[in-house]
Amino acid sequence: MQDESCLITFRLEEDEEDVRVAARVGENLLAVARRGRIPVFAPCDGNGSCGKCRVRILNGKLRASKSFYIADVEYDAGWRLACMAHVMGDATLLVRD
Numbered sequence: 001m002q003d004e005s006c007l008i009t010f011r012l013e014e015d016e017e018d019v020r021v022a023a024r025v026g027e028n029l030l031a032v033a034r035r036g037r038i039p040v041f042a043p044c045d046g047n048g049s050c051g052k053c054r055v056r057i058l059n060g061k062l063r064a065s066k067s068f069y070i071a072d073v074e075y076d077a078g079w080r081l082a083c084m085a086h087v088m089g090d091a092t093l094l095v096r097d
């Protein structure tokens, strides 16, 4: 299952553009974003301490536990920290500028 490949679509809100990046199930989402040169702001470099690397799930699922930086209502709306999230399969994610 860990070797299963999938496609992550990053919807760049600012540019109104979709960028698709191939990924593997279980892969860290911030690593996928960086490979695709997606502009996910990550000042703490992915250690979960800045709360800035937010993406919103529009379609599909991510494996990500709740974070201090994501309020319950935001979590329910699909917001996750990219550096704390892992790919589960094809997904479409909103990236805000």
Ligand code: FES
Pocket: 041, 042, 043, 044, 045, 046, 047, 048, 049, 050, 051, 052, 053, 081, 082, 083, 084
């Ligand atoms: S990069 Fe800082 S919390 Fe994700």
